Amino acid sequence: MKQQIHYREIDGRSPGFFALLGLIGALILVGLGAAYYMEHNGHYVTGMTNQIVWGTPHVFAVFLIVAASGALNVASISSVFGKTAYKPLARLSGLLAIALLVGGLAVLVLDLGRPDRLIVAMTKYNFKSIFAWNIFLYTGFMVIVAVYMWFLMERKMNRFSKVGGLTAFIWRIMLTTGTGSIFGFLVARQAYDAALMAPMFVIMSFSYGLAIYLLVLMAAYKWTNRPLGDAIIFRLKNLLGVFIASVLYFVVVYHLTNLYMTEHHSYERFVLMDGGVYTQLFWVVQILLGSLLPLLLLYLPATGKSRTWIGISAALVIIGGMAQIYIIIIGGQAFPLVLFPGMEVSSSFYDGVVSHYAPSLPEILLGIGGTAIAAIIVLLGVRVLRFLPVSLEDKYTDPHHETTGTAAQASEATA
Amino acid sequence: MTENSNTDKSRRQFLGSAAVAAGMAVAPGVILHQTASAKPADEAISSKVRWGMLIDTAKCANGCDACVSACDEEHNLGGGRSETDAQWIRKVELRDKQTGHSLTMPLLCQHCEFPPCVDVCPTGASFRREDGIVLVDKHICIGCRYCMMACPYKARSFIHEDLHDQKPYSPRGKGTVESCTFCVHRVDRDETPACVEACDAEGHNAMIFGDMNNPDSEISRQLASYSSSQIRGDLGLNTGVRYRGI
Ligand code: SF4
Numbered sequence: 001m002k003q004q005i006h007y008r009e010i011d012g013r014s015p016g017f018f019a020l021l022g023l024i025g026a027l028i029l030v031g032l033g034a035a036y037y038m039e040h041n042g043h044y045v046t047g048m049t050n051q052i053v054w055g056t057p058h059v060f061a062v063f064l065i066v067a068a069s070g071a072l073n074v075a076s077i078s079s080v081f082g083k084t085a086y087k088p089l090a091r092l093s094g095l096l097a098i099a100l101l102v103g104g105l106a107v108l109v110l111d112l113g114r115p116d117r118l119i120v121a122m123t124k125y126n127f128k129s130i131f132a133w134n135i136f137l138y139t140g141f142m143v144i145v146a147v148y149m150w151f152l153m154e155r156k157m158n159r160f161s162k163v164g165g166l167t168a169f170i171w172r173i174m175l176t177t178g179t180g181s182i183f184g185f186l187v188a189r190q191a192y193d194a195a196l197m198a199p200m201f202v203i204m205s206f207s208y209g210l211a212i213y214l215l216v217l218m219a220a221y222k223w224t225n226r227p228l229g230d231a232i233i234f235r236l237k238n239l240l241g242v243f244i245a246s247v248l249y250f251v252v253v254y255h256l257t258n259l260y261m262t263e264h265h266s267y268e269r270f271v272l273m274d275g276g277v278y279t280q281l282f283w284v285v286q287i288l289l290g291s292l293l294p295l296l297l298l299y300l301p302a303t304g305k306s307r308t309w310i311g312i313s314a315a316l317v318i319i320g321g322m323a324q325i326y327i328i329i330i331g332g333q334a335f336p337l338v339l340f341p342g343m344e345v346s347s348s349f350y351d352g353v354v355s356h357y358a359p360s361l362p363e364i365l366l367g368i369g370g371t372a373i374a375a376i377i378v379l380l381g382v383r384v385l386r387f388l389p390v391s392l393e394d395k396y397t398d399p400h401h402e403t404t405g406t407a408a409q410a411s412e413a414t415a
Numbered sequence: 416m417t418e419n420s421n422t423d424k425s426r427r428q429f430l431g432s433a434a435v436a437a438g439m440a441v442a443p444g445v446i447l448h449q450t451a452s453a454k455p456a457d458e459a460i461s462s463k464v465r466w467g468m469l470i471d472t473a474k475c476a477n478g479c480d481a482c483v484s485a486c487d488e489e490h491n492l493g494g495g496r497s498e499t500d501a502q503w504i505r506k507v508e509l510r511d512k513q514t515g516h517s518l519t520m521p522l523l524c525q526h527c528e529f530p531p532c533v534d535v536c537p538t539g540a541s542f543r544r545e546d547g548i549v550l551v552d553k554h555i556c557i558g559c560r561y562c563m564m565a566c567p568y569k570a571r572s573f574i575h576e577d578l579h580d581q582k583p584y585s586p587r588g589k590g591t592v593e594s595c596t597f598c599v600h601r602v603d604r605d606e607t608p609a610c611v612e613a614c615d616a617e618g619h620n621a622m623i624f625g626d627m628n629n630p631d632s633e634i635s636r637q638l639a640s641y642s643s644s645q646i647r648g649d650l651g652l653n654t655g656v657r658y659r660g661i
Contacts, residue, residue, distance in 0.1 A: 042576040042589050049498035050572050053560040113558015113573060113590030121557050124538045131537035131561050187650065188531065188567030337569055339522075339646055340509055340661070347522070348483075348497065349505040349569065356498075 005088045005396055007153075007386035010224050017383075020223075024376045031369010034362040035110035043113065046363050051355035052333050057111040059326045060367030063208065064104030064374060065138075065179055066201055066325070069172040070209020072097040072145065074236075075152075076172070079165025085235060085397050088389045089217070090165075094149040095381045096213060097172075098142055103374030105138060107367055130181050137175045144168050153386060176202045183328065190267040191332030196257065200250040204321065207243035211317035214240065216378060218311055220388060229394035230305075237310045241298045244317060248291050251324075263341070270335050270354070271327065278331035281323045290320010330357055465528075465547040465655065466597055467627035468611070469634050469643060472520045472660035474621035480506050482521050482622065485613030489598065490585045494576065501572035501587075503595040504610055509661070518660065521610065521622070524549060524570040524595035525646065526655030532562035532571065532594075541592075547627075547655050548597045556591040563592060567647050570594045597624075597655075627655070 011017070038046055048055040074093035078086035109115055125132045148164035151157040180201030183192040214236050221228035255272065258264040269275075271282055294313035296303075303309035334355045339345065345352030382388050389396065486504045487493045494500040504523040511517070526549050532541045533549065540555035541562045551562075563571045571594040578587055584600035587593055598608035606612075611622045625634035637643075643657040 039590075043573065044496075044499055044576040049575075050500075050502070050563070051498065051569075053563040053573060113560070113592070114556065114588075117555075117557045120538055120555055124540075124555055126533075126536050126539040128534050129537045129561070131535060131559065135537065182561075185535065186531075186564055188565065188647070333564070337567065339507075339568065342512055344510040344512055345507060347505050347507040349502050349522075350498075351505075351507055351522075351569070 006390045008390050009384060009386055010382050012383040016223060024372045027372035028369050031366050034365035038362050047358050047360040051350050052330060052357040054329055056359040056363035057107050057366050058329050060370055061104045061107040063322055063325045064100045066176060066205045067208040067212050068097050068100035069176045070205035071100055071213050072168060072172050073206055073209055074213055076165060076169040079162050080169045088392060088396055091152055091387045094145050095378060095387050096216060098145050099374040099377035101141060102377060103370040106373050107370030110366060130185055134178045137178045141171055141175050144171050173202060176205045189332055190264055190338060191335060196254050200254060203246045203250050207247050207317060208321040210240050210243055211314040214314045215311060218307060226391060228392045229397060231394040231398040232392055237298050241295055244291055244295050267335055271331060278327050281327055285323035286320050289316055290323060460544055460546050462545040463628060464626050465628040466602060467634055467655040469623045469637055469657050470520055471621050472518045472658060474619050475520045476619050477519050481613040481617045482610035485609040489609035491580055491582050499575040525568050526597060528653035531565040535561045535565040548599050550596055551593055553586055553588045553591050558590040567650055
């Protein structure tokens with residue numbers, strides 16, 4: 001039985017809405033203030049140095065950008081793979097993707113040494129640079145997803161939504177590959193010299209994007225008192241479990257291949273055994289809290305059916321993901337470059353030693369500000385346009401859902 | 416290790432010249448400026464010349480850092496916090512873990528023929544002059560630091576703070592990236608870089624600067640008759656700085 005789905009803007013008149021708007025707005029202002037402070041005084045006031053040249057802002061930016069393409073997954077599943085259950089979720093998925101990308105790029109741009117030269121970056125290209133390619137990939141992504149959203153939302157254009165979805169899907173794979181390649185192309189660095197980097201980023205994006213999607217979806221329906229059935233939540237959380245496991249698999253393969261190559265042994269030792277904060281982040285936050293614990297929570301009968309625990313699991317995935325990116329970006333730089341294999345090296349420029357880095361407050365505030373930019377886009381988006389279905393009760397999202405009791409039981413039994 | 420396989424080499428040469436072309440295309444202002452102010456008008460910068468440096472680690476003296484001080488002086492580098500201070504040249508001490516043999520030598524931008532910093536730079540600010548000198552166009556650099564991530568030698572520095580008393584011949588800018596210029600302002604006047612001059616003045620003569628394409632130059636003769644090596648020669652970057660004794 002096919003149900004007609006109705007979409008509506010959120011009300012946006014409650015004190016709760018304005019409180020949220022105010023909070024997010026304040027975070028954005030603080031983030032902009034932090035960016036100005038860094039710009040005015042120079043990066044001297046941050047934790048970044050000539051050894052750790054990319055810091056916390058880049059962790060936030062890369063995380064948001066990677067998550068952006070992952071957030072689009074839900075829409076892809078519905079349009080590209082024809083899973084009707086996901087169809088009502090597609091619009092929010094597109095909105096979230098654009099929002100996260102804008103937030104991430106904002107952080108990246110505001111951290112530049114010369115953000116005022118953005119126009120230079122837009123007009124002068126070195127086509128050999130993966131960075132320059134990414135500028136096109138990112139802007140293209142926004143345009144394509146926006147058009148795709150229009151196809152979905154405008155009844156007359158509905159018939160193109162499959163093509164739109166497919167284009168967006170292909171583009172998003174390229175985008176994450178491009179982001180991963182930023183690191184994969186840095187042949188000189190022990191941590192990044194791996195072709196596996198790009199596909200690993202794609203899988204990571206699936207996981208982070210879906211975790212964020214789940215949280216936003218549950219929050220939106222809870223705060224607007226719209227019905228949200230278990231069927232869709234359980235579907236998404238099962239999918240999240242699969243993605244978490246896939247990321248874990250890639251992490252294992254990445255470290256195993258590195259362990260196979262003698263020249264990478266010292267880097268592996270660094271991450272897995274004696275890298276101090278990076279080792280702790282890896283085992284405790286990325287693996288234990290960010291992967292194994294949410295897997296357990298999502299699949300244990302006692303917690304896997306509770307929305308609170310599902311929400312906690314999604315949050316853990318996000319925290320674990322941030323740790324993973326932190327290790328890749330900052331740990332990868334802290335580990336000394338190997339210029340003279342087999343030699344002990346020392347100099348006044350920190351050759352041969354693990355570089356020290358501690359995130360500074362302005363960097364963190366800038367990162368949070370970028371996240372807030374993503375949040376405000378989502379909030380205003382669902383306020384002015386019809387992104388959210390009025391109801392996501394099971395009958396709208398469960399293709400097996402039947403109204404008659406016996407059939408329902410039958411489908412329950414086979415499910 | 417100085418030779419690559421032929422196919423690899425020709426591919427790289429193609430890519431290299433494309434990158435040079437890109438560098439030329441996006442940085443005409445700087446090149447014109449440098450040509451106009453520092454070179455006789457009848458002598459254009461050309462790829463017939465390849466500026467290079469040969470460093471003899473046997474002659475480089477322990478504890479001496481005359482080259483480093485000369486560079487800091489020439490370009491007014493330094494500051495007050497070593498993590499964020501610019502260092503275009505640094506002294507590196509090496510000790511073989513197995514044999515205990517130790518040596519010391521200066522490390523600077525290696526002025527690669529195929530520089531990774533030029534490959535990754537999104538705007539083309541990082542470019543290689545036809546005569547082999549790798550430079551940053553400070554007017555185009557957006558301060559993304561991708562080149563610093565890509566450089567195998569950690570040769571680049573980001574300017575973390577306001578600068579004072581800049582030298583007119585060595586423009587620098589807060590929020591941009593910089594590295595050794597081979598003292599291009601001197602080279603264009605047919606002089607040697609400040610570090611080489613300082614090393615000679617100390618009587619060590621550990622650094623030779625010259626045109627690697629000219630078979631009669633001192634550097635070419637030395638390179639031809641004694642073995643030398645590139646740091647991370649495995650990357651196939653064909654560096655302009657060569658070392659003896661490592
Ligand atoms: S920091 Fe400047 S020179 Fe380096 S890659 Fe970025 S734009 Fe190019």
